[in-house]
Amino acid sequence: MMDSIFMKRCLQLAANGRATCAPNPMVGAVAVHQGLIIGEGWHRKAGELHAEPNAIHSVKNPELLKASTLYVNLEPCSHVGKTPPCVDLIIEKQIPRVVVGCLDPFPQVSGRGVSKLRAAGIDVTVGVEEAACMDLNRHFIRFHREKRPYIILKWAQTADGFLDFSRIPGDQKQSLKISTPFTQMLVHKLRTECDVVLVGTNTAILDNPALTVRFWTGKSPVRAVLDRQMMLPKDSVLLNGRIPTIVYTSKTDREEGNISWVHIDFNENVISQILHDLYSRNLQTLLVEGGTSIYASFLRMGLWDEIRTETSSQCIGHGISAPDLSGISLFEKESMDFDENSGACRKIRIFRPSSGLN
Numbered sequence: 001m002m003d004s005i006f007m008k009r010c011l012q013l014a015a016n017g018r019a020t021c022a023p024n025p026m027v028g029a030v031a032v033h034q035g036l037i038i039g040e041g042w043h044r045k046a047g048e049l050h051a052e053p054n055a056i057h058s059v060k061n062p063e064l065l066k067a068s069t070l071y072v073n074l075e076p077c078s079h080v081g082k083t084p085p086c087v088d089l090i091i092e093k094q095i096p097r098v099v100v101g102c103l104d105p106f107p108q109v110s111g112r113g114v115s116k117l118r119a120a121g122i123d124v125t126v127g128v129e130e131a132a133c134m135d136l137n138r139h140f141i142r143f144h145r146e147k148r149p150y151i152i153l154k155w156a157q158t159a160d161g162f163l164d165f166s167r168i169p170g171d172q173k174q175s176l177k178i179s180t181p182f183t184q185m186l187v188h189k190l191r192t193e194c195d196v197v198l199v200g201t202n203t204a205i206l207d208n209p210a211l212t213v214r215f216w217t218g219k220s221p222v223r224a225v226l227d228r229q230m231m232l233p234k235d236s237v238l239l240n241g242r243i244p245t246i247v248y249t250s251k252t253d254r255e256e257g258n259i260s261w262v263h264i265d266f267n268e269n270v271i272s273q274i275l276h277d278l279y280s281r282n283l284q285t286l287l288v289e290g291g292t293s294i295y296a297s298f299l300r301m302g303l304w305d306e307i308r309t310e311t312s313s314q315c316i317g318h319g320i321s322a323p324d325l326s327g328i329s330l331f332e333k334e335s336m337d338f339d340e341n342s343g344a345c346r347k348i349r350i351f352r353p354s355s356g357l358n
């Protein structure tokens with residue numbers, strides 16, 4: 001019971017690193033002496049100290065560590081990376097008990113940290129709140145296990161199931177406004193938690209999106225766009241070079257400042273080639289922001305880990321249809337309703353595949 005409470009605190013702390021610690025996992029640690037928390041820490045940024053030393057160094061009276069339990073949501077590392085191994089510090093501080101949420105997802109090192117602690121005579125408990133610990137780092141786990149980014153498909157639709165009015169490139173008609181300032185802010189927050197955001201050719205041409213973070217604090221993700229024929233106007237915001245941007249095309253393979261044109265074979269599987277390229281760039285979380293054809297391609301291949309939809313109360317009767325999710329095996333993870341001042345209601349839903357993470 002107490003183990004579970006302190007592990008949940010580790011998860012809270014770990015989540016502080018959500019927008020900053022990639023490509024490393026989110027990790028939180030808590031030192032507990034006689035039922036009281038005496039130290040806390042989390043991994044803030046790749047290259048900086050891990051959660052365990054941050055928690056250990058925060059303890060005012062280090063002598064107490066010799067009679068304390070250290071809780072951590074992910075197995076402490078036993079290898080020398082950018083920072084020294086955490087297990088060595090735990091052993092050096094003579095902490096008698098360690099509680100671990102889940103083992104390291106890398107098969108080559110999984111269990112090694114725990115073995116080293118046990119070999120030093122430390123009492124180690126593994127698997128407290130294990131499902132929640134795996135879930136927190138599902139992007140990291142998916143990326144390393146399947147050698148592809150964690151994929152989030154996100155769209156906004158009307159109550160009668162449309163993404164936009166019917167428009168084709170060249171149309172001067174403005175896109176349909178579905179999101180509100182508040183839900184737009186949520187999208188920008190989501191972008192800070194993703195490494196790369198992808199759009200299709202038509203969305204890039206029709207909407208001329210910036211895909212940056214403006215209504216939240218944090219880093220803008222890398223932008224990626226499909227442009228087989230290099231049809232994107234030269235003055236497109238996506239080509240302004242302010243943010244690293246990848247253009248997948250059949251025409252060229254070159255870099256210019258912040259923009260990389262990456263040649264892919266459009267006669268082969270486009271999505272697989274994109275995922276392969278993003279993996280090679282160590283980009284762990286992919287946010288797909290449309291349009292319909294791109295969503296359809298990912299859904300057809302079953303390549304998605306999360307779907308986030310926003311549904312407004314407006315009806316437009318006809319237009320570009322939102323993806324059809326009937327027949328897809330999903331479960332609703334979260335649902336939030338927002339009542340705007342105007343009285344219009346927004347429903348935000350988050351789906352995951354029924355099969356879960358494993």
Ligand SMILES: NC(=O)c1ccc[n+]([C@@H]2O[C@H](COP(=O)([O-])OP(=O)(O)OC[C@H]3O[C@@H](n4cnc5c(N)ncnc54)[C@H](OP(=O)(O)O)[C@@H]3O)[C@@H](O)[C@H]2O)c1
Pocket residue numbers: 154155156157162163164165167175178199200201202203204206207226227228229270271289290291292293294295297320
């Ligand atoms: N409500 C929302 O949340 C939301 C979000 C995004 C977009 N939208 C709307 O969606 C509309 C655009 O959707 P769309 O379906 O026409 O265009 P899209 O998905 O943005 O782009 C599709 C184009 O990308 C290229 N492409 C190349 N390989 C592809 C592949 N494997 N799978 C899919 N596309 C590939 C194709 O162009 P080539 O044949 O030239 O290669 C294809 O026609 C716009 O009206 C936009 O405003 C709405």
